[in-house]
Amino acid sequence: EAGVTQFPSHSVIEKGQTVTLRCDPISGHDNLYWYRRVMGKEIKFLLHFVKESKQDESGMPNNRFLAERTGGTYSTLKVQPAELEDSGVYFCASSQGRTGHGYEQFFGPGTRLTVL
Amino acid sequence: GQNIDQPTEMTATEGAIVQINCTYQTSGFNGLFWYQQHAGEAPTFLSYNVLDGLEEKGRFSSFLSRSKGYSYLLLKELQMKDSASYLCALSGGYQKVTFGTGTKLQVIP
Numbered sequence: 001e002a003g004v005t006q007f008p009s010h011s012v013i014e015k016g017q018t019v020t021l022r023c024d025p026i027s028g029h030d031n032l033y034w035y036r037r038v039m040g041k042e043i044k045f046l047l048h049f050v051k052e053s054k055q056d057e058s059g060m061p062n063n064r065f066l067a068e069r070t071g072g073t074y075s076t077l078k079v080q081p082a083e084l085e086d087s088g089v090y091f092c093a094s095s096q097g098r099t100g101h102g103y104e105q106f107f108g109p110g111t112r113l114t115v116l
Numbered sequence: 117g118q119n120i121d122q123p124t125e126m127t128a129t130e131g132a133i134v135q136i137n138c139t140y141q142t143s144g145f146n147g148l149f150w151y152q153q154h155a156g157e158a159p160t161f162l163s164y165n166v167l168d169g170l171e172e173k174g175r176f177s178s179f180l181s182r183s184k185g186y187s188y189l190l191l192k193e194l195q196m197k198d199s200a201s202y203l204c205a206l207s208g209g210y211q212k213v214t215f216g217t218g219t220k221l222q223v224i225p
């Protein structure tokens with residue numbers, strides 16, 4: 001069974017440009033999460049999809065970040081325009097389970113974003 | 117809000133036992149995760165505790181005390197490949213997971 005995949009693995013862009021990250025969850029997982037780890041800090045929650053609906057987007061830093069999950073399969077996270085502080089590793093995770101219960105979240109390998 | 121504390125770094129000897137502690141304060145609690153993360157890789161699931169007590173899984177065990185806001189991860193028969201960061205994480209409402217900063221464990225010969 002394929003795990004969570006993310007594309008690209010690395011992205012280097014200049015301040016002001018746009019970048020789109022993609023996540024393909026494990027097939028059949030309704031729950032999809034985005035996290036970010038900035039250098040030296042802890043992994044921080046960004047948002048949670050249940051199928052195509054945003055269940056919780058309380059961790060999104062500002063309106064330069066837009067996440068979508070059309071059709072409830074893969075998800076994209078767009079940063080527009082990118083700022084220096086957006087640099088970090090963006091992880092995607094997916095899980096089974098009903099809302100309100102904790103279930104194992106399977107993580108993707110992450111996308112390392114560098115904004116110059 | 118949530119707050120998670122765990123030691124920044126630990127060193128232990130190959131073949132020994134090491135205990136990594138995690139204390140937390142939270143307003144909403146479903147359970148506590150432990151994840152292992154090797155440098156440059158994705159976190160991988162180790163354990164999930166919902167009820168108080170010790171859960172054993174091979175060389176790894178995890179303990180939870182909800183009343184004390186305390187958990188630990190116990191690694192036995194340490195191997196060099198166990199050198200990694202160990203992340204304590206809380207599962208709150210709607211499966212939102214909050215991570216601690218992680219404990220970097222170095223296993224030495």
